[in-house]
Amino acid sequence: MNPEPPTPGRWMTGGIALLALGFFIAIGFWPATRPPPGEPPTAGFLRHHNELKGVLQDWTEMLDALPAAGPRRQGEIMEFSLGFLRQHLLSHEASEERVLYPAVDRLVGTGPRPFTTPLRLEHRIIERWVHLLDERAASSPPDAAGFVRQAYELVGLLRAHFEVEETLLLPILDRKMSRDQFRREVWQKMLSDLE
Numbered sequence: 326m327n328p329e330p331p332t333p334g335r336w337m338t339g340g341i342a343l344l345a346l347g348f349f350i351a352i353g354f355w356p357a358t359r360p361p362p363g364e365p366p367t368a369g370f371l372r373h374h375n376e377l378k379g380v381l382q383d384w385t386e387m388l389d390a391l392p393a394a395g396p397r398r399q400g401e402i403m404e405f406s407l408g409f410l411r412q413h414l415l416s417h418e419a420s421e422e423r424v425l426y427p428a429v430d431r432l433v434g435t436g437p438r439p440f441t442t443p444l445r446l447e448h449r450i451i452e453r454w455v456h457l458l459d460e461r462a463a464s465s466p467p468d469a470a471g472f473v474r475q476a477y478e479l480v481g482l483l484r485a486h487f488e489v490e491e492t493l494l495l496p497i498l499d500r501k502m503s504r505d506q507f508r509r510e511v512w513q514k515m516l517s518d519l520e
């Protein structure tokens with residue numbers, strides 16, 4: 326017998342549990358004041374990124390199921406999508422601009438434009454596309470096909486954006502900041518934004 330397909334409620338619980346696990350790892354099991362020995366300064370940030378990427382993968386599978394779902398389930402999937410994007414993803418991006426990006430810009434030095442300008446511009450695109458998803462979910466009747474197309478584009482952009490942050494920014498922070506300095510000046514401030 327085939328296993329029962331996951332319901333949006335179960336996906337929602339799973340997604341929230343993944344994020345909670347990330348925060349547990351980041352804050353509780355490995356507290357910011359006591360990072361495991363040998364880890365690079367930005368390890369906690371990278372764990373948080375990985376948790377978000379895990380939820381992105383779950384979200385993609387929900388989007389795969391959306392076109393064939395009934396109207397009620399479609400509504401639940403769209404509601405989960407916007408909840409995840411607004412409560413977790415956009416707050417992550419906002420905290421990066423408030424804390425992480427300025428730290429990188431200070432370390433790299435001043436130029437005609439801050440080093441992180443392209444990534445800030447990508448954040449504006451991400452916000453605009455989340456707004457488009459909002460509009461498609463709120464239209465009457467909801468534009469489920471348009472929602473899925475826009476969401477897949479956003480997933481692609483987010484995966485590329487995360488990869489650029491990890492390969493471009495984190496090595497700078499790991500090279501130029503001690504673990505204590507990164508914890509004090511960046512990571513603890515981001516955790517207080519994300520709690």
Ligand SMILES: [Fe+2]
Nearest residue numbers: 418421486490
């Ligand atoms: Fe970002």
Ligand SMILES: [Fe+2]
Nearest residue numbers: 417421487490
């Ligand atoms: Fe990020």
